[in-house]
Amino acid sequence: MTVTAGWYMALAASLFTIGAAGLLLRRNALVMFMSIELMLNSVNLTFVAAGRELGVLEGQLSVLFVMVVAAAEVTVGLAIIVAVFRNRATASVDELTGLRG
Amino acid sequence: MGYLWLVIALPLAGAVTLLLFGKRIGEPGAGTLASSLVGAAFLIALVGSYDFITGSGHAEVVSGFAWIPGLGIELALLWDPLSSMMTLVVTGVGALIHVYAIGYMHGDPRYGRFFTYLNLFIASMLILVLGESFGVLFIGWELVGLSSYLLISFWFEKPSAAAAGKKAFVVNRIGDFGFLIALMVIFAEVGSLSYGTVFEEAAEVMTTGTATLVTLLLLVGAAGKSAQLPLYVWLPDAMEGPTPVSALIHAATMVTAGVYMVARTGALFELAPFSAGTVATVGAVTALYAATIAIGQRDIKRVLAYSTISQLGYMFMGVGAAAYVAGMFHLVTHAFFKALLFLGAGSVIHAMSGEQDMWKMGGLRRLMPTTFATMVIAWLAISGIPPLSGFFSKDEILAVTFDKGGWFVVLWVVGIATAALTAFYMTRLMLLTFWGEPRWDEGVAPHESPRVMTAPLIALGALAAVGGFLNTPFRLGRLGAGLEHFLEPAFEAVEQAHLPAAGTQWLLALVSVAAAVAGIWYGWRRYVERELPAEEGGVWDSLLAGYRVDDLYGRALVLPGKKLSEAAAFTADMKVVDGAVNGVGALVTRLAAWLRPIQNGLARSYGVGILAGAVALVVWLLASGGGS
Numbered sequence: 001m002t003v004t005a006g007w008y009m010a011l012a013a014s015l016f017t018i019g020a021a022g023l024l025l026r027r028n029a030l031v032m033f034m035s036i037e038l039m040l041n042s043v044n045l046t047f048v049a050a051g052r053e054l055g056v057l058e059g060q061l062s063v064l065f066v067m068v069v070a071a072a073e074v075t076v077g078l079a080i081i082v083a084v085f086r087n088r089a090t091a092s093v094d095e096l097t098g099l100r101g
Numbered sequence: 102m103g104y105l106w107l108v109i110a111l112p113l114a115g116a117v118t119l120l121l122f123g124k125r126i127g128e129p130g131a132g133t134l135a136s137s138l139v140g141a142a143f144l145i146a147l148v149g150s151y152d153f154i155t156g157s158g159h160a161e162v163v164s165g166f167a168w169i170p171g172l173g174i175e176l177a178l179l180w181d182p183l184s185s186m187m188t189l190v191v192t193g194v195g196a197l198i199h200v201y202a203i204g205y206m207h208g209d210p211r212y213g214r215f216f217t218y219l220n221l222f223i224a225s226m227l228i229l230v231l232g233e234s235f236g237v238l239f240i241g242w243e244l245v246g247l248s249s250y251l252l253i254s255f256w257f258e259k260p261s262a263a264a265a266g267k268k269a270f271v272v273n274r275i276g277d278f279g280f281l282i283a284l285m286v287i288f289a290e291v292g293s294l295s296y297g298t299v300f301e302e303a304a305e306v307m308t309t310g311t312a313t314l315v316t317l318l319l320l321v322g323a324a325g326k327s328a329q330l331p332l333y334v335w336l337p338d339a340m341e342g343p344t345p346v347s348a349l350i351h352a353a354t355m356v357t358a359g360v361y362m363v364a365r366t367g368a369l370f371e372l373a374p375f376s377a378g379t380v381a382t383v384g385a386v387t388a389l390y391a392a393t394i395a396i397g398q399r400d401i402k403r404v405l406a407y408s409t410i411s412q413l414g415y416m417f418m419g420v421g422a423a424a425y426v427a428g429m430f431h432l433v434t435h436a437f438f439k440a441l442l443f444l445g446a447g448s449v450i451h452a453m454s455g456e457q458d459m460w461k462m463g464g465l466r467r468l469m470p471t472t473f474a475t476m477v478i479a480w481l482a483i484s485g486i487p488p489l490s491g492f493f494s495k496d497e498i499l500a501v502t503f504d505k506g507g508w509f510v511v512l513w514v515v516g517i518a519t520a521a522l523t524a525f526y527m528t529r530l531m532l533l534t535f536w537g538e539p540r541w542d543e544g545v546a547p548h549e550s551p552r553v554m555t556a557p558l559i560a561l562g563a564l565a566a567v568g569g570f571l572n573t574p575f576r577l578g579r580l581g582a583g584l585e586h587f588l589e590p591a592f593e594a595v596e597q598a599h600l601p602a603a604g605t606q607w608l609l610a611l612v613s614v615a616a617a618v619a620g621i622w623y624g625w626r627r628y629v630e631r632e633l634p635a636e637e638g639g640v641w642d643s644l645l646a647g648y649r650v651d652d653l654y655g656r657a658l659v660l661p662g663k664k665l666s667e668a669a670a671f672t673a674d675m676k677v678v679d680g681a682v683n684g685v686g687a688l689v690t691r692l693a694a695w696l697r698p699i700q701n702g703l704a705r706s707y708g709v710g711i712l713a714g715a716v717a718l719v720v721w722l723l724a725s726g727g728g729s
Contacts, residue, residue, distance in 0.1 A: 023708050032704075093704040100702030 008049035015042035029081045029091045033074070040070050105149065105163045105178050108188060109227045111142045115220035123213025132203035135216035139199050139223050143192035150185040153587055158182070160590055162233050162297070169236075174294055179233035183591035186429065186584075187230035187361055190436050194353045195223050197557040201444050202345040204553035205451060215255060215343070222248035226354055230361060235284050235294040238362070242280065242326065245355045246273045252350060253342040265338040272335040276325015283318035286311065300368035300594060307372060316369050316376035319362065320383070327359030328410050329417060330387045334651060336410055340402040344447030347402060352409045352443050353436040360416040360432055364425045367595040377421050378508065384417025385512040385519075392522035396529065397636070397644020400457045401446045404530050407647075408483070409439055411519060415498055418512060424501035424598040426572065426585045431494035433584070434568045438482040438491055441561035445476040448554055449534060452547040459533040460633075461542055466535040468547045471555040473535050475562035480531050482565045484524035485617040492614070493569035495520065497600070500609045504601040517616050524620025532628035 015038055022035030044063045051059015085091050115138040123131050152158030160181035168176045178184075199219060206215050225248050229241025254266025284294065290306050291299050303312065323329070328336035339351045350356070363370065363380060370377045388411045395407035412435050419428030450457055452469060466473040482489035485496065499520075503513040541547070549555070572584035600606060627634060643649065 020712055024705055024712070027705075096704070097702030100700060 005049050005053040008045060012042040012045040012049070015039075015045070027092045027094050029084070029093050029096075032093065033077055033081070037070065037074070040066060103163065104145065105180055105231065106165075108142045108145050108149075108192070109178075109224055109231065111138045111145075112220045112227070113224040114138065116217050116224060119213050119217040119220065123217055126213060128207070128212045129203050131213040131216045132199065132206070135220050136196060136199035136203065138220065139192055139196040142223070142227070143189065143196050146185060146188040146192055149180060150182075150189060153182045153185055153590070156586060158590070172288075173292075174234065174236050176237060177233040177295070178231045178237070179296060180231070181591045182588045183361075183365065183429070184230050186433070186588065188227060190433055191223065191226050191230065191354050194436050194440050194561070195219075195226075195349055197560055198345050198349040198353070198440060198444065201348075201447070201554050201557040202343075204551045205345050205447055206343065211255070215252075218248055218251045218255070219345075219349070222252065222350060222355070226358070229358055233296055235287060235296070235299070238365075239280070239284060242322075242358065243277065245350075245358065246270065246277070246326075249273075249339070249350050249355055252346040253339045255342055255346065259341065262341040265335075265341040269335040269339050272332055273325050276322045276332055278321075279318045279325070280322025283315050283322065286315050286318070290315075296365070300366075303369055304372060307369075309373060312369055312372035313376050316366070316373045317379065319366060319369070320376060320380055323359030323362050323380075323417075324383065325359075326362075327356050327413050327417070329359070329383050329413065330390060333387065333391065333410050334647075334654060337403050337406040337647065340400070340406050344402070344443060344450060347406070348440045348443030348447065351406065352439040356409060356413055357416065357432045357436070360413065360420055360428055363417070363420040364429055367420070367423070367425055367592065370421075371423070371595050377423060379421070381418045381421025381502070381509065381512055384414040384419075384421055385515040386414070387411070388414025388418065388519040389515050389522070390414075392519045392526065394644055394647045395526040396522065397641050399459055399636075399645065401449065401459050401462075401530060401534065402443070402457055404459075404526060405439070405442055405446060408442075408523065408526065411523065412439065412483070415495060415516065415519070418502060418516060419498040422498075422502045422505050422509060422512075422598050423596065424498060425592050425595070426588050426597065427494065427497040427501050429588060430572045430584050431498055433571065434482070434490035434494040434565070437561055437568045438479040438489075438565040441475060441479040441558065441565050442483070444554070444558055444561065445472050445479065448472040448550040448558065449547075451550055451554070453541065454545050456542065456545065459530065461540050462534045463537040463541075464535070464539040465547055469535075469549045471549060471558060475555075475558040476531065476535070478562045478566050480527050482569075484527055484621060485520055485613055486621075487610075487614065488569060490565050490568035490571075492610075492617075493573055496610050496613055497572070499613055500600055500606055501598045503609055504605070505598060517613055520613050521616040521620040524617040525624045528621045528624025529628055532624065533633075536629060537633070 019035045019037075019039035019042060022038065023032050026032055026035065044066055047059045047062045047066070049059075051057065051062075081091060084096065088095070090096075112135075115135050119126065119131055119135065126134065150158075160179065163178040163180060165176035165178065168174050199216070202215065202219065206212055209215060222245060225241050225244030227241070229238055229245055232238045232241060250266045250270040253269050254263045256262045257266070287299055288294055290311060291302050293299060293302075307315070321332075325332045336351060336356065340347055342351070370380070391407045391410035391414065395404050395411065398404045398407060412431070416428045416431050416435070419425075419431060448469065449462065449465060449472060452465070452472075453462060456462065478489065482491040485492045487493075495516075499513055499516045502509045502516060570583075601609070646652075
């Protein structure tokens with residue numbers, strides 16, 4: 001049995017779903033962050049798989065961009081979470097409703 | 102006369118110095134400095150006038166710099182007999198009044214500032230009379246209006262003084278409006294504002310209609326500044342200012358600016374006989390009208406204010422009848438005796454601790470001998486008793502007016518009636534103030550004023566006594582017609598009215614002296630008795646209120662203006678303009694309130710939104726033939 005691109009896509013889809021569910025259901029900001037990473041990486045997986053299937057380089061190239069952006073985003077995001085935790089002694093996003101209109 | 106600029110620069114430098122350091126220089130340094138600068142300007146002007154006095158001088162234009170080069174308007178000065186005469190009056194009488202003010206303003210908390218304003222006024226007035234174009238004249242015109250406003254409301258803590266200053270400014274603005282339009286028409290017609298060019302070319306360029314329009318508009322400006330009907334209402338209220346101000350600005354100099362302007366623009370009035378007649382008529386009517394009001398006033402300064410309006414009417418009558426020399430002659434003698442009357446009144450007010458009601462004076466002649474003696478000279482001079490100054494100048498105006506014939510004979514009759522009234526109200530003023538029993542309030546202890554105040558009185562008294570010999574109409578050999586020869590070069594280009602034959606002159610003089618004597622006699626009989634006549638009720642109340650013209654103007658002009666501005670402020674601005682702006686704001690707020698619930702602050706709900714959006718996008722892509 002050969003592993004076709006479809007399998008990669010299926011795996012990526014399930015990883016994305018798990019990440020999305022985590023993002024929507026969990027309250028802890030840190031866990032939500034992890035879920036976002038999961039979603040990002042599932043997308044990375046579709047990029048490389050599609051790139052290999054079609055024999056083009058753009059897939060891997062896009063993955064590199066996504067990883068750089070994700071790293072930058074994590075740096076800022078974690079700093080925000082640490083700052084919020086120090087001020088409010090909580091990391092639950094449901095309690096951070098200061099921007100309600 | 103290259104140093105002519107100095108005449109203006111000296112008082113201006115005084116104003117600037119006192120503005121910056123007036124408080125530090127203090128009393129009496131500020132007054133001494135201001136007085137000596139004006140005195141120095143007088144001496145310079147006197148030296149410059151020497152050639153005119155000997156008869157060898159000629160008019161000279163002192164170029165300045167291009168002000169608006171594109172329109173060819175230059176800041177230049179004109180030194181001719183007319184401007185030199187005005188300069189001598191302004192600086193000469195001005196210097197005396199400055200000296201007087203050193204004593205009068207003693208102890209005032211804003212002593213330095215008072216002399217700042219006085220010096221500023223002198224500089225402005227000199228710009229007005231020395232300018233060589235309508236443009237420079239206008240600068241001076243507006244600047245004297247400003248200094249007048251500042252000085253009337255000098256004691257601005259008093260609401261009445263602040264209101265009087267405002268009134269003077271606004272009423273003058275009406276006159277200035279006419280004046281400004283006249284300047285625009287002149288510029289449109291001739292293309293220049295320089296006197297030389299305008300007077301030379303006006304006769305060729307302007308039709309009689311245009312000239313009439315221009316001169317009538319000039320008359321509006323002159324009536325505003327010189328307090329003629331119907332714009333005279335600001336002058337009686339201007340008496341709220343300190344008395345030296347009333348003497349300098351509102352009697353001797355600034356209010357004569359209108360007369361000067363008409364005399365200066367004689368070449369234009371020559372083209373418009375109708376306007377010249379209107380000037381004379383306005384003058385005659387104003388003279389009689391103001392004289393009747395003066396009879397009913399109880400405040401010593403208000404009597405003099407209405408008297409000033411009346412005497413200015415005489416000057417207008419003179420220049421309107423093209424008797425420019427006579428008009429300017431009366432301007433000079435009036436400056437002497439009216440400044441003297443005001444300063445004397447100031448001395449009395451000073452002595453009475455600020456009391457201005459003549460019914461609370463009386464019996465002052467023994468207590469204030471110097472003030473009394475000088476006031477007597479002024480009283481007889483303004484009444485027209487020979488050989489004092491007022492007789493000669495007033496008589497010359499009346500004689501020339503009579504000689505013009507026609508309508509002008511009617512004006513002459515009005516002038517004679519005014520002369521009788523003038524003698525009467527001045528007698529009333531003198532008798533109520535200096536004769537009879539004291540009617541003072543308790544605690545008032547009158548005393549003669551200090552020397553610094555009486556010295557200017559004596560100087561002006563001498564001038565008021567002999568000033569008439571500047572220009573006797575009776576051609577008394579070498580004595581006569583000095584001023585006429587002096588002013589001759591200034592009025593060469595215009596046709597002047599002539600004096601009647603000597604016999605008629607004597608007859609006319611007799612009539613006017615008879616009128617004056619009748620006025621004095623009746624006044625003497627009425628007021629010298631122990632029991633003063635009660636002047637209340639009926640016509641007296643009406644006279645005291647100046648025929649209630651202020652009420653009339655208030656109801657006819659001020660009230661509608663107020664209503665209009667209230668409508669503009671509270672309806673047009675607050676309801677319409679503000680309403681539109683606030684309406685836009687309210688609309689946005691209401692729309693926003695409708696969208697607000699979406700922003701609930703829960704990060705996870707935003708996540709749902711994003712995800713739902715992404716899913717919808719994918720579905721749409723697939724549905725619209727996606728895949729490939």
